[in-house]
Amino acid sequence: MIQTPPTPPRAADELAAMLTDARERSLALMRDILEARELGPRLAIVNPPLWELGHLGYFHDHFALRGLYGLPDYRLAEADRLFDSSSIAHVDRWSLPLPSREATLDYLSRVQQAMLERLPDGDASAAQSYVYQLTTLHEDMHGEAFLYTRQTLGDPPPALGTPPRGHLTTAPATETPAGALPGDVDIPGGRHRLGSDATLPFRFDNEKPPMEVEVAPFSIARAPVTNADFAAFVDDGGYRRRELWSAAGWQWREQQGLQAPIYWRRADAGHWEERTFDRWRPLAPHQPVVHVSWFEADAWCRWAGRRLPSEAEWEIAASRAPSADGRALAPGKRRYPWGESPPEAGLANLDGWRLGRLDVAALADGDSAFGCRQMLGNVWEWTASPFGPFPGFEPELYRDYSAPWFKEGRYVLRGGAWATRGRLIHTGYRNFFTPDRNDTLAGFRTCAV
Numbered sequence: 001m002i003q004t005p006p007t008p009p010r011a012a013d014e015l016a017a018m019l020t021d022a023r024e025r026s027l028a029l030m031r032d033i034l035e036a037r038e039l040g041p042r043l044a045i046v047n048p049p050l051w052e053l054g055h056l057g058y059f060h061d062h063f064a065l066r067g068l069y070g071l072p073d074y075r076l077a078e079a080d081r082l083f084d085s086s087s088i089a090h091v092d093r094w095s096l097p098l099p100s101r102e103a104t105l106d107y108l109s110r111v112q113q114a115m116l117e118r119l120p121d122g123d124a125s126a127a128q129s130y131v132y133q134l135t136t137l138h139e140d141m142h143g144e145a146f147l148y149t150r151q152t153l154g155d156p157p158p159a160l161g162t163p164p165r166g167h168l169t170t171a172p173a174t175e176t177p178a179g180a181l182p183g184d185v186d187i188p189g190g191r192h193r194l195g196s197d198a199t200l201p202f203r204f205d206n207e208k209p210p211m212e213v214e215v216a217p218f219s220i221a222r223a224p225v226t227n228a229d230f231a232a233f234v235d236d237g238g239y240r241r242r243e244l245w246s247a248a249g250w251q252w253r254e255q256q257g258l259q260a261p262i263y264w265r266r267a268d269a270g271h272w273e274e275r276t277f278d279r280w281r282p283l284a285p286h287q288p289v290v291h292v293s294w295f296e297a298d299a300w301c302r303w304a305g306r307r308l309p310s311e312a313e314w315e316i317a318a319s320r321a322p323s324a325d326g327r328a329l330a331p332g333k334r335r336y337p338w339g340e341s342p343p344e345a346g347l348a349n350l351d352g353w354r355l356g357r358l359d360v361a362a363l364a365d366g367d368s369a370f371g372c373r374q375m376l377g378n379v380w381e382w383t384a385s386p387f388g389p390f391p392g393f394e395p396e397l398y399r400d401y402s403a404p405w406f407k408e409g410r411y412v413l414r415g416g417a418w419a420t421r422g423r424l425i426h427t428g429y430r431n432f433f434t435p436d437r438n439d440t441l442a443g444f445r446t447c448a449v
Contacts, residue, residue: 002067005396007130012119015132022139029146029158034101042094045439046149051093057108058083060135064115068131074114076107086400133202140421147419152439157277163353178359180286181223185371189217190329194312196428206402207428211390213312219448220317223360223373228285233300234260244302249295252436261292262438286359288379288443294411294435297382297444306446308384311412319427321369335426337368337375343422348377350422379443380413387412387432410434417441
């Protein structure tokens with residue numbers, strides 16, 4: 001049997017519902033893509049769709065059926081050679097002798113059914129709770145990647161079906177514009193426990209053990225940088241002014257040939273348009289800018305006389321509250337900016353049902369105790385912090401989740417995006433990308449210098 005970290009047991013029916021929901025979402029996102037092209041173009045930032053689908057089944061098979069239960073019977077022939085992302089180079093995934101679409105879907109179905117059949121009545125064991133959440137949340141991450149892959153390839157938005165109760169059905173284009181949310185909030189300094197505590201139902205290895213940090217007082221924007229904010233930088237020649245960019249950032253900009261964010265263009269009338277999936281629309285001025293790299297965020301900050309927050313500053317703004325006199329940080333830490341209740345549509349733009357962003361002033365009920373808005377959902381937020389381990393870090397069951405990337409020059413992102421699943425995200429969750437990535441659903445919020 002595999003060794004799993006201490007994990008609070010969860011009700012088996014909750015684990016089954018999560019597992020089933022994640023699979024339904026994956027198939028809804030992938031079905032039409034697989035019918036159109038099973039392999040797709042060779043790009044460094046996407047996987048072949050058929051390979052990625054098979055990898056989802058393999059991940060469950062490897063960690064749950066084989067790892068947790070010791071069952072060899074559900075393996076697809078040579079599954080390790082075909083779908084193990086730790087051993088198969090990205091460039092090689094287009095040339096593998098992959099099984100047919102039908103065989104791959106059958107593999108996923110059989111693996112899932114075997115996992116569901118082995119859940120008990122009542123509470124699952126701690127080991128089951130850990131592994132089932134690990135495999136489900138891994139699938140959720142790929143679901144988000146499926147969505148921004150559709151953006152990369154210019155595919156139409158997916159048909160996700162009917163949202164469950166509590167989720168709004170309207171898309172951003174049909175919702176009443178909420179406008180901008182200018183200004184900063186002042187946050188007192190103090191001690192902070194950075195990372196995630198054992199009270200959470202699941203923690204990834206890079207969130208622990210929590211690290212004590214001392215943070216000086218700072219001022220942080222109430223909302224992320226908007227399209228209008230970023231357009232002012234572009235219109236002021238921001239992409240042509242070398243002095244605004246780091247050396248690595250300028251080299252990247254020249255290699256990419258960018259004069260604006262990757263999915264922007266000038267319309268005939270001179271205003272900016274933005275491509276969302278397969279459609280060009282006028283740039284929504286008060287939505288947060290998205291699909292910008294860390295390099296672009298850093299250049300904007302230099303132009304505006306601002307800076308990116310550290311991940312500790314971001315987490316304090318999202319999870320802490322002021323003391324009664326406002327001069328210090330109150331004890332305690334919130335799982336979500338608004339408190340302990342799970343995300344819902346009136347609090348955060350998560351779970352993908354809106355298929356896009358909202359204005360930065362929307363969702364006031366989801367504000368943090370300090371008055372920062374949309375710190376979960378809408379867009380991921382770049383921070384100034386390089387991705388690294390906390391002292392005492394130990395890789396866990398999925399050993400390649402964090403450890404291989406600590407020295408890869410990645411930066412931490414916080415908060416999740418509109419496509420991130422609510423069951424994955426919380427104020428301690430750490431994402432990480434290289435600074436050149438502008439295909440992901442990333443924007444940024446800034447601090448006063």
